[in-house]
Amino acid sequence: MSLEWGLQVFVTSNQVKKTIRVSGEMIIGEVILELVSSLTSEQDWSDHALWWPEKKQWLLGARITLNAYGVQSDARLHFTPQRKYLSVQLPDRRYRKVKCSFSVLTFHAVAELCEQLCIRHPEEMSLVKARPRRKKDSDSRNGSPDPAAAAVDDDYPDGIFGDTLARSTEDRAAMNARWVDSSISLAEQGVEEFDPVQLKFKYHAFMNIDPKIDQDRIDQLYAQAKWSVLFEDVDCTEEEAIAFAALQMQVKLAVEMPVTRRSDFKEAASVEDQLNELQLGQRLPPRNRGLPTTSSKKLSAMLKFHKPGRFDTLGKRFKKYWFVFQDMHVSYYKCQEDEGGAPVGKTKLDKGTDVTPEINVTKKKFIIRIEVQTLDSSDVFELKCDNEDQYAEWMTACQLASKGRTLDDPNYEAELASVKAFVHLQVGKGSVSDAHDSAGSAQMGELTPSDFVSQRILKKLKPQKIAELIRKQHSKVNQLPTMEAKLKYIRDWEALADYGISYFIVRFSGSRKQELLGITYNRIIRMDINTHEHKKTWRYSAMRAWNINWEIKEMRIEHEDNSFSFSCQSADLKVVHEYIGGYIFLSMRESDEDELDVEMFLKLTGGWHESTDPTVLPSAS
Structure with a gap:
C-alpha cells in the first residue's frame, strides 16, 4: 500500500x-x-x-x-x-480586458484573442510582456482593475512597454527580448491575471489583406505602421514622412465624409462596368467610357485674383474680379454684368494641375494657389475667397478639375465634405504664428505637427512649414475613403528600405565585438552596430538548416554561401530561433483556404532543449 x-x-x-x-x-x-x-x-x-x-x-x-x-x-x-483576464493593449493603443486560456500554448492563446477581436491570420501576431515594475504594484489581483490601470508606471516615462518615445536601435533590440514564447503557456512565462501585455504584429509578412473581411485587421495594422513611423522604428526621408502624414490626415478626415455619396460613386462605377460588358457581349457601338467633360453646374462669385510676379517682395496685390467655374474652365470678368461676354481671362484646369491650399482662419486667409502646366512653362495664379464656405466650394471644384472631373462628378459631395472637415480643424484657432515656432508646441487648430511627424522632422522644420507641406500633399490623397487611405499607408510602409527589420545584438563566433543582427521576412542581415552598415546578407531560400546548442546558447546556421555561428546578447536565443522559424513557416503559406499547419509552426519555432539536432528546412522553403 x-x-x-x-x-x-x-x-x-x-x-x-x-x-x-x-x-x-x-x-x-x-x-x-x-x-x-x-x-x-x-x-x-x-x-x-x-x-x-x-x-x-x-x-x-x-x-x-x-x-x-x-x-x-x-x-x-x-x-x-485556466481561463483568466488579460489587459491587452492593441496596436492602436487601446486597452481591452480579454479572457483567454493561461494553460494552453501561447500560440493557441493568441489565436483565441485574435478570434475575439475579429483579426484573421493570428500566426502573424504575438504578445509582448511589459517591463518589470520598479514600484510595488498596489492593484489587487483578486479584483477586476481597470484594464489600463496596470499599464501606468511613473518610473517609465516612455511607458511600461518602452514604445512611446523614439528609440535607438539598441533599445529596439532590447525590446525584442520581451516577446512571449509561443511554444509554452502564458502562466509558465510568469504572466498573471490582469497583467498588461501588448498584442502586436510580430512577423511582417501579411497574408492576403482583404478590405471586405479584414476591417479590424487593417485598422490595427495601420495603427502599428503609423506608430512605427512616428517613433522612427523605420527610417523615412522628409518627403516620405510628409506623405505618411498626409495619409494619416486623410484617415482622420475621411471618417467625416458622407458614406452614402461614396457608395453612390461605387455603384455608378459598377453600372458603368456592366454597360461596358453588355456592349462587348452584344457587339454594340463603342460607348464613351470617360467621365463627362461638360457640366450643367457652375460656380460664380466675386473673388480676389493675384498673379505672382517679380514685385511680390513688396507684398501681394489682389484685384477683384467676377469668376465663373464651369466645365473645368476658370473665367473671370471685370464685373458680374459682363458674364456671358468676352472674359478678361480664361484658363482650363487640366488633369494634373497643381492645386495648393493656403489657409489661416484666424487671419481670414483663404487662398487657392493654382499652377497649370503647359508644354514649355507653367501658368500660376491665386484665388482669394472671402469665407470658409466659399473657399470649400472653389477648392473642391479646382481639386476635381485637377483629376479630370467636373462639378457633376458623383463624388463631388464627398470631396466637398472632406475640404470642409479640413477647414473645420482650423476654426477658432487659426494657424501657427512665428511666435509659437520657438516653443515647438504650437497647433494649427487640431492639426498638431507632433501628431503627424516624428521628432526628427519637428527639429528640422518649423511647425508652420510642416503644416503647409502636409496640406499640399493631402490635396493629392483627399479623395481616398478611410479604408483605402489606410491600405495605401500600409503599402507605402512596406515599401520603405528598412521596413520589417527586427534587431538583435549578437556576437559572432570568432569575433570579440558586438554586432547587429537584423531579421526580416526573407533574409538575415549582419550589420555594424555603430553605422548600421550591412556587412552580409543571408536569404532563407539558400539556408539548409540551423541548430542551437542550448547549453552554451549558440546558434549555427548552414547556408549555401557559408556556415556561421553566433550568440545573442540582447535576448534569449529562443526569440531569434522563433523569428527565423516563424518567417520560414509564413513563406510556406499558399492560400487563405489552406488549414494552418500548427504542428509545423511549432516544429520550426519551438526548439528542442534536450538536444542539438539541427532543424532541417522543409523542401517548400
Whole structure:
C-alpha cells in the first residue's frame, strides 16, 4: 500500500487552503475529485486545474500520477481557473480586458484573442510582456482593475512597454527580448491575471489583406505602421514622412465624409462596368467610357485674383474680379454684368494641375494657389475667397478639375465634405504664428505637427512649414475613403528600405565585438552596430538548416554561401530561433483556404532543449 501524506492546495476562487490526503500513485483526476469533494461551495469547477507555482507547471494530465510529476509532501499547489483576464493593449493603443486560456500554448492563446477581436491570420501576431515594475504594484489581483490601470508606471516615462518615445536601435533590440514564447503557456512565462501585455504584429509578412473581411485587421495594422513611423522604428526621408502624414490626415478626415455619396460613386462605377460588358457581349457601338467633360453646374462669385510676379517682395496685390467655374474652365470678368461676354481671362484646369491650399482662419486667409502646366512653362495664379464656405466650394471644384472631373462628378459631395472637415480643424484657432515656432508646441487648430511627424522632422522644420507641406500633399490623397487611405499607408510602409527589420545584438563566433543582427521576412542581415552598415546578407531560400546548442546558447546556421555561428546578447536565443522559424513557416503559406499547419509552426519555432539536432528546412522553403 502506498504511503499517504497531506497535500496542501490553495483554491484561488474561494481564497481558501485545503489539505487533502493523497499518495504518490494517485492520478491527477483523482486528486481533483478528492479536492472538489472537500469543498463546501457548489460551483462549476470544469475550467479549474492544478498549477504548481514553484515549478511554473500545469498538472493537466488527468491520468498522470503525482509521482510522475514529481509532486511530494512539500509541494504547494493552486487549484485555479485556466481561463483568466488579460489587459491587452492593441496596436492602436487601446486597452481591452480579454479572457483567454493561461494553460494552453501561447500560440493557441493568441489565436483565441485574435478570434475575439475579429483579426484573421493570428500566426502573424504575438504578445509582448511589459517591463518589470520598479514600484510595488498596489492593484489587487483578486479584483477586476481597470484594464489600463496596470499599464501606468511613473518610473517609465516612455511607458511600461518602452514604445512611446523614439528609440535607438539598441533599445529596439532590447525590446525584442520581451516577446512571449509561443511554444509554452502564458502562466509558465510568469504572466498573471490582469497583467498588461501588448498584442502586436510580430512577423511582417501579411497574408492576403482583404478590405471586405479584414476591417479590424487593417485598422490595427495601420495603427502599428503609423506608430512605427512616428517613433522612427523605420527610417523615412522628409518627403516620405510628409506623405505618411498626409495619409494619416486623410484617415482622420475621411471618417467625416458622407458614406452614402461614396457608395453612390461605387455603384455608378459598377453600372458603368456592366454597360461596358453588355456592349462587348452584344457587339454594340463603342460607348464613351470617360467621365463627362461638360457640366450643367457652375460656380460664380466675386473673388480676389493675384498673379505672382517679380514685385511680390513688396507684398501681394489682389484685384477683384467676377469668376465663373464651369466645365473645368476658370473665367473671370471685370464685373458680374459682363458674364456671358468676352472674359478678361480664361484658363482650363487640366488633369494634373497643381492645386495648393493656403489657409489661416484666424487671419481670414483663404487662398487657392493654382499652377497649370503647359508644354514649355507653367501658368500660376491665386484665388482669394472671402469665407470658409466659399473657399470649400472653389477648392473642391479646382481639386476635381485637377483629376479630370467636373462639378457633376458623383463624388463631388464627398470631396466637398472632406475640404470642409479640413477647414473645420482650423476654426477658432487659426494657424501657427512665428511666435509659437520657438516653443515647438504650437497647433494649427487640431492639426498638431507632433501628431503627424516624428521628432526628427519637428527639429528640422518649423511647425508652420510642416503644416503647409502636409496640406499640399493631402490635396493629392483627399479623395481616398478611410479604408483605402489606410491600405495605401500600409503599402507605402512596406515599401520603405528598412521596413520589417527586427534587431538583435549578437556576437559572432570568432569575433570579440558586438554586432547587429537584423531579421526580416526573407533574409538575415549582419550589420555594424555603430553605422548600421550591412556587412552580409543571408536569404532563407539558400539556408539548409540551423541548430542551437542550448547549453552554451549558440546558434549555427548552414547556408549555401557559408556556415556561421553566433550568440545573442540582447535576448534569449529562443526569440531569434522563433523569428527565423516563424518567417520560414509564413513563406510556406499558399492560400487563405489552406488549414494552418500548427504542428509545423511549432516544429520550426519551438526548439528542442534536450538536444542539438539541427532543424532541417522543409523542401517548400
